[in-house]
Amino acid sequence: MSEAGRVRRKWTNRIMLILCGCAVGLCILILALIVGYTVAKGANYLNVDFLTHTSKPVGEIGGGMRDEIYGTFILVGLASVIALPIGLMAGIYLAEFGSPAVASVVRFIADVLAGVPSIVVGVFAYAILVRPMHTYSALSAGVALAIIMIPVVARTAEEAMRLVPNSMREAALALGINRWRAVLGVVVPGALTGIITGIVLAVARIAGETAPLIFTALGSAFGVQGLLQPIGALPLQIYRYALSPYPDWQQQAWAAAFLLMILVLGINIVVRSVSRRKSM
Amino acid sequence: MKCSDSGTTSSIAVKDWSGRRGRLGDKIFLYLTFIFALIIAVSLVALLIVLNISAWPAIQKFGVSFLTSLDWDPVKEVFGALPAIYGTLLSSIIALIIAVPISIGSAVFLSELAPAWIREPCSFLIEMLAAIPSVIIGLWGLFVLVPFIRSPIESWLGSHLGFLPLFQGPLFGLGFLAAGIILAVMVVPIITAVSRDVMRAVPVTQREAMYALGATRWETIYRTVLPYCRSGLLGAVILGLGRALGETMAVTMVIGNSYALTSSLFSPGVTIASKIASEFSEASGDIYIGSLVELALVLFGITLLVNIIARLMVWRMISVKATGE
Amino acid sequence: MLYELTNNTTGQAAPERVIGAQGNTKYILEVVKLSAWYGKAKAVNDISMKIKAQAITALIGPSGCGKSTLIRCMNRMHEVSDGGKVSGQVLLDGSDIYGREVDAVTIRRRIGMVFQKPTAFPTMSIFDNVASGINLTRLWYRKGELQDLVVHSLKKAALWEEVKNKLNRSGASLSGGQQQRLCIARAIAIEPEILLMDEPCSALDPISTLKIEELMLEIKKDYTVVIVTHNMQQAARVSDCTGFLLLGELIEFAPTKELFSVPHDKRTEDYITGRFG
Numbered sequence: 001m002s003e004a005g006r007v008r009r010k011w012t013n014r015i016m017l018i019l020c021g022c023a024v025g026l027c028i029l030i031l032a033l034i035v036g037y038t039v040a041k042g043a044n045y046l047n048v049d050f051l052t053h054t055s056k057p058v059g060e061i062g063g064g065m066r067d068e069i070y071g072t073f074i075l076v077g078l079a080s081v082i083a084l085p086i087g088l089m090a091g092i093y094l095a096e097f098g099s100p101a102v103a104s105v106v107r108f109i110a111d112v113l114a115g116v117p118s119i120v121v122g123v124f125a126y127a128i129l130v131r132p133m134h135t136y137s138a139l140s141a142g143v144a145l146a147i148i149m150i151p152v153v154a155r156t157a158e159e160a161m162r163l164v165p166n167s168m169r170e171a172a173l174a175l176g177i178n179r180w181r182a183v184l185g186v187v188v189p190g191a192l193t194g195i196i197t198g199i200v201l202a203v204a205r206i207a208g209e210t211a212p213l214i215f216t217a218l219g220s221a222f223g224v225q226g227l228l229q230p231i232g233a234l235p236l237q238i239y240r241y242a243l244s245p246y247p248d249w250q251q252q253a254w255a256a257a258f259l260l261m262i263l264v265l266g267i268n269i270v271v272r273s274v275s276r277r278k279s280m
Numbered sequence: 281m282k283c284s285d286s287g288t289t290s291s292i293a294v295k296d297w298s299g300r301r302g303r304l305g306d307k308i309f310l311y312l313t314f315i316f317a318l319i320i321a322v323s324l325v326a327l328l329i330v331l332n333i334s335a336w337p338a339i340q341k342f343g344v345s346f347l348t349s350l351d352w353d354p355v356k357e358v359f360g361a362l363p364a365i366y367g368t369l370l371s372s373i374i375a376l377i378i379a380v381p382i383s384i385g386s387a388v389f390l391s392e393l394a395p396a397w398i399r400e401p402c403s404f405l406i407e408m409l410a411a412i413p414s415v416i417i418g419l420w421g422l423f424v425l426v427p428f429i430r431s432p433i434e435s436w437l438g439s440h441l442g443f444l445p446l447f448q449g450p451l452f453g454l455g456f457l458a459a460g461i462i463l464a465v466m467v468v469p470i471i472t473a474v475s476r477d478v479m480r481a482v483p484v485t486q487r488e489a490m491y492a493l494g495a496t497r498w499e500t501i502y503r504t505v506l507p508y509c510r511s512g513l514l515g516a517v518i519l520g521l522g523r524a525l526g527e528t529m530a531v532t533m534v535i536g537n538s539y540a541l542t543s544s545l546f547s548p549g550v551t552i553a554s555k556i557a558s559e560f561s562e563a564s565g566d567i568y569i570g571s572l573v574e575l576a577l578v579l580f581g582i583t584l585l586v587n588i589i590a591r592l593m594v595w596r597m598i599s600v601k602a603t604g605e
Numbered sequence: 606m607l608y609e610l611t612n613n614t615t616g617q618a619a620p621e622r623v624i625g626a627q628g629n630t631k632y633i634l635e636v637v638k639l640s641a642w643y644g645k646a647k648a649v650n651d652i653s654m655k656i657k658a659q660a661i662t663a664l665i666g667p668s669g670c671g672k673s674t675l676i677r678c679m680n681r682m683h684e685v686s687d688g689g690k691v692s693g694q695v696l697l698d699g700s701d702i703y704g705r706e707v708d709a710v711t712i713r714r715r716i717g718m719v720f721q722k723p724t725a726f727p728t729m730s731i732f733d734n735v736a737s738g739i740n741l742t743r744l745w746y747r748k749g750e751l752q753d754l755v756v757h758s759l760k761k762a763a764l765w766e767e768v769k770n771k772l773n774r775s776g777a778s779l780s781g782g783q784q785q786r787l788c789i790a791r792a793i794a795i796e797p798e799i800l801l802m803d804e805p806c807s808a809l810d811p812i813s814t815l816k817i818e819e820l821m822l823e824i825k826k827d828y829t830v831v832i833v834t835h836n837m838q839q840a841a842r843v844s845d846c847t848g849f850l851l852l853g854e855l856i857e858f859a860p861t862k863e864l865f866s867v868p869h870d871k872r873t874e875d876y877i878t879g880r881f882g
Contacts, residue, residue: 096313117528180306
């Protein structure tokens, strides 16, 4: 092995390793830039007014996003009410009761559904709810978000239940406990942390979803009027205000983004650090 | 039902619900959970059916030419998908070109090189990047990235590489280059995470064998680890592609919304998702709406195909590892 | 004492020896020509035996001989395993537990089981663990009733003194030996007639093992115990009758003293003297 060859190899090694480190550094830099700008531009404009006032008409300075904040919570709540029972029961089916053949088909379909772009889901909700009812509505948006949420909840619940060791199930069955009570009384409680983690992360995800809302919730200049009426939401408002030509609205978009980011990233950080600590 | 009387005080007759009632409970629960599981299957089927029905007016009118036509005229009710399909593919490819080296490099760093105290926080941070809602990334892209692209990036590219048709034309900042970069930002976390997991699955013995032969760190990675998990890495990249194809908000906000087929990266364009997002709420009339829905169907088909392929590759890699080395 | 020996591999008819028959010895469980499979693999081959009531019967043999499978067939737990299939009969008080109309869940309340790995339910308190056999099978119960039952079961399992002040702590907060005794208390609480134990001590330290062996000798007054063990000395210490299994077949089944001192089959002798297994 020639000396020159060895030196070359050593330097190739060093350079490539440094490049890989730079790749990670770049990722973290981008994260810092995004979070940084959002915080800098958004925190400035975030004040009590923003949280408590409704939006002003075009051209007027000021106003806030109170109704959009409500809207986000309402939509997330509505989607959860629909998605959680369906997702959890489906997850229980996949993990405990399903025959292997049927369960694998359902699992495959759930994975496909999870991969559908959210805008396509929005179009679907439009077709089955908005069009027949001749009105944009919170309900249709909630359904769209629920469709996105269900497969995620089902699969994470299933995974969490699979982690419960079989010895627990057998111990329960050996006590003469019925299958379904063993599942509800031993397996599900045992998987509860994982299930809750999955649910909370799914909630964080749909809280930030915008595409399905564009033509289901539409947004509302008149506040929250009811489930069968259009409704505004934070991400939707960010989108609309960002593309508007008014600097004041663009400022508000940053403030709303800041708020949304705190919500979504906050949930993610809390959930992940709790589950990390648990597994250590 | 006791085998002997040891004079205990426990006199609870076993008033329980086992026996025939128990079997009934199991059956009910089975059917109940099955119905909910069925809802998932029905949703997908319903999605396909409903979309097809809504798109039918357009499918009927344009047939296959929908996929090849360049027109988009709501007034004359003539629609074609080609620029949107082109835009979707182009922006995704740009995104992959930028994202793949960064992702694989990051994955290599996280899986092979970093000591634990760096690995955990860095993985965590990259996961956080994935958690940011795309509308916020779009907002950032629009107000921070696009001006930056306009100058210095595009002006540098334009003046130095302007002989290539790729880098010609007026500098808007908005356009395919911006869309590609923003998509790269969104896609890097997924590819990194999956690649990192795939690399960690490579057995230690493989690496040890290379070290024993006197290979450097990089040579071990390059010659053993990466080839070993080739199909898994490819699967990760294709998963990222799937994500990029379906991405809507961030792209819509930076791509400039111009329905044309150009060769320049500087020019504005559309993707299928951005077209639907920007026009759907104003569309009226069966043909117009039908065309937009047909676009959605096309997008669904493309992402479905890509996701299935990705899944197969990652799955194949894991099962090969499990059955034998 | 009356006992039966079945040995199909030699093709002989079962020789019945009656040595000083002493009145009615009650057989609470009778296994008749039982075979069991995991999918296509046969784990238990045509075994017949009778289990004496209020006595401890031990099943010994090298690993893979089918003793765990056999014991799991006795309370219909084998069918819970992947691909578990059974043919033959298991008669509890004369009626076949594998009968057409018989519900497995009812059987398991009469024939309880303790497993090798102590499986206290981690999401329940110690109190709730012991009571879980009742809680999860009834729609309601009176609080006071369960209190007595739980205390009584814990005392019987020789665990009461150690946990009486921390009944609200999680079941998983106990040591391995304590958890296993908790599982025994839990199994006893539903008042079964027979208690099956599948290598209950193999995951435990010697002191816990000793405690559990003492426990077994105590509870045999009230319950019939069938124990699977790979520890021959344990079988010799605690059991009244012992069965030796090899490759899915019952080679020999005799009163413990007899099996260990004058085994009739050469294979038994080889196993006991440590020539294999």
